[in-house]
Amino acid sequence: MNKTARNDILLAVAIALAAVAVFLIRIFPAAPAQSCEVIHAGATEAVLPLDGNGVYVCGSVEIEISDGSARIKKSGCPEQICVKHKPISRSGEAVICAPEGVMIRITGEGPDFVQ
Amino acid sequence: MSSEMKMTRRIATDGLLTAVCFMLSYVETLLPSAGLPGVKMGLANICVLFALYRLTTWDAVVISGVRIILNWIIFGNISGAIYSVFGAILSLGAMYMLKKSGKFSTIGVSLAGGAVHNFGQVLAAVIMLGPGALGYLPPLLILGEATGAVNGIVAGVILGRVKGWGNSV
Numbered sequence: 001m002n003k004t005a006r007n008d009i010l011l012a013v014a015i016a017l018a019a020v021a022v023f024l025i026r027i028f029p030a031a032p033a034q035s036c037e038v039i040h041a042g043a044t045e046a047v048l049p050l051d052g053n054g055v056y057v058c059g060s061v062e063i064e065i066s067d068g069s070a071r072i073k074k075s076g077c078p079e080q081i082c083v084k085h086k087p088i089s090r091s092g093e094a095v096i097c098a099p100e101g102v103m104i105r106i107t108g109e110g111p112d113f114v115q
Numbered sequence: 116m117s118s119e120m121k122m123t124r125r126i127a128t129d130g131l132l133t134a135v136c137f138m139l140s141y142v143e144t145l146l147p148s149a150g151l152p153g154v155k156m157g158l159a160n161i162c163v164l165f166a167l168y169r170l171t172t173w174d175a176v177v178i179s180g181v182r183i184i185l186n187w188i189i190f191g192n193i194s195g196a197i198y199s200v201f202g203a204i205l206s207l208g209a210m211y212m213l214k215k216s217g218k219f220s221t222i223g224v225s226l227a228g229g230a231v232h233n234f235g236q237v238l239a240a241v242i243m244l245g246p247g248a249l250g251y252l253p254p255l256l257i258l259g260e261a262t263g264a265v266n267g268i269v270a271g272v273i274l275g276r277v278k279g280w281g282n283s284v
Contacts, residue, residue: 008223012260015230019256026250 034091034108036070038063041101050089050106061102070104072097128280129166129174136162136182144190154255156262157229164210164225164270169280172211179203194243201239206232221274225267229259 038046040058048056048065056063060076069087075097082097094105116124139158146156159182166175183203187196209231213224233255240248 004218004220004223007218008220008226011219011223012226012264015226015256015260018230019253022249022256023253026253 034068034089034106036063036065036088037105037107039103039105047107050108058102059100061097061100063104070106071095072102072104075100075102125170125174128170129177132162132166132170132174133178133181133185136178137185140182140186141190154258157232157259157266160206160225160228160232160263160266161270161273163207164221164228164266165273165277167207167210167214167224168221168270168274169277172207175211176207179207197243198236198239202232202235205235205238220267221271222264222267225270226260226263229263229266230256233259 034050036048036050037044038048038056038058045058046056048054048063048070050065050068050070053066054064055073056065060074061072061082062074064071064073067087069089071087072082072085072095075082077097077099079099082095082102085095088095088104088106091106091108094103096103136159139162143155143158162182163175163179166178180203183196183199186199187193191199206228210224210228213219213227219227233252237248237252237255240251
């Protein structure tokens with residue numbers, strides 16, 4: 001392969017990489033911040049950002065936020081159904097602890113649970 | 116040849132190339148646009164490449180400029196012309212530099228011209244419509260590479276076959 005042909009190919013690859021770079025830059029900030037809404041007795045008690053880590057206590061219910069998902073870690077309810085529920089991370093997903101009157105729900109744009 | 120003769124010949128040559136350029140722009144309007152606004156083959160760039168290699172940079176500028184004005188008057192809208200002007204200025208600049216470097220074939224020069232033209236178009240769109248227009252850049256760049264390569268190959272073939280033009284002008 002002669003030198004000009006090699007340069008042509010390098011140029012083509014560079015342009016393609018630039019296209020991919022712009023594409024990725026456009027995609028990543030577009031992933032909007034999601035949050036976990038804590039609703040107690042019908043009223044929103046807290047809105048926790050999903051990108052943080054921590055435990056929020058609401059009455060006898062402990063809500064844990066970690067790795068971009070939320071779950072109910074502990075609850076004073078008899079059945080413990082809410083605690084057994086898998087962690088939630090997509091908009092529209094929710095976990096309800098009926099006996100304690102607590103619901104956690106994911107809000108914000110981004111990967112949508114409800115298709 | 117007297118300098119007057121030379122000038123006459125140059126005007127005739129540029130006029131001829133502009134006519135071919137314009138015809139190629141028309142042919143382009145008949146081709147489907149791959150679902151994205153502003154996606155075109157850029158066939159007119161073959162003429163500009165030819166002028167750049169065989170005539171002078173200024174001939175290429177004149178041909179490009181007259182083509183855009185004609186296109187605007189006959190088919191276009193004003194916003195299309197603004198995108199074209201932005202694209203054409205950047206594209207000519209890039210092609211001139213790459214050609215001058217002597218390190219690329221017509222394919223490389225055409226690729227760069229196409230990519231920079233797309234970049235200029237998107238830049239104009241970002242100024243006029245807002246940053247959302249940047250999303251058009253990746254698909255335009257990728258499609259532009261394909262069409263740029265085709266144009267570069269065609270220009271290379273034409274330059275190889277058409278003798279006795281240009282440097283004698």
